[in-house]
Amino acid sequence: MSRKLSIERVLTELEARIKHLRSQEAFHAEQEAFHQKEKVRLAEELKMVEERFEAFQAAAEAVTGLVSSSLDQKEEKEEKKIDDSIPPGKGAVLSRLVARMVAAKGPTEPFGAADITFEIRQRFGTRLKRKIDVRTVAAKLRRMAKSGLIHQIREGRSFHEAMYVKEPPAEVISLHTNSSGQRGRNLVI
Numbered sequence: 001m002s003r004k005l006s007i008e009r010v011l012t013e014l015e016a017r018i019k020h021l022r023s024q025e026a027f028h029a030e031q032e033a034f035h036q037k038e039k040v041r042l043a044e045e046l047k048m049v050e051e052r053f054e055a056f057q058a059a060a061e062a063v064t065g066l067v068s069s070s071l072d073q074k075e076e077k078e079e080k081k082i083d084d085s086i087p088p089g090k091g092a093v094l095s096r097l098v099a100r101m102v103a104a105k106g107p108t109e110p111f112g113a114a115d116i117t118f119e120i121r122q123r124f125g126t127r128l129k130r131k132i133d134v135r136t137v138a139a140k141l142r143r144m145a146k147s148g149l150i151h152q153i154r155e156g157r158s159f160h161e162a163m164y165v166k167e168p169p170a171e172v173i174s175l176h177t178n179s180s181g182q183r184g185r186n187l188v189i
Helices: 002-081 094-103 113-127 134-147
Strands: 151-154 163-165 172-177 183-188
Touching: 094 113, 094 134, 113 134, 134 163
Parallel strands: none
Antiparallel strands: 151 163, 172 183
């Protein structure tokens, strides 16, 4: 009898093992199908991302080319703007120095005689034969404003200097005399 029980026991255990192995085989077959689908999905996503990367990289290189060429042009313009040379053997003509400083200003950047004088002294001070007077620079700026090269944005007074810009301002303030002989301001937009 004990031999019969042991054979039954062995058969039961073998049967349980077969059942377990079949369930494991089915489980792994499902996992294999899942992993196969994942592998296909990831391969498609990788292909799409690589294409976008290559397109973005090409666009970035094109933009870098544009930006670097525009930066090179800006640097060339800046190099052209600032010319600190005074011809050797010739005295510096103040009106040319003033015109050079005005040309280096931005179109809407306000400046006055004191600003221009300071910049001339800073750039050319050691190479000038005599000291520059602010009143002389102010006279040159007035002549430039009369000829239309620059535009006056503030009239000079005893307590503040006249201010100028290269481009005409959007709004123009003109002084006028009304019918009663009083001076007033007329705002023209």
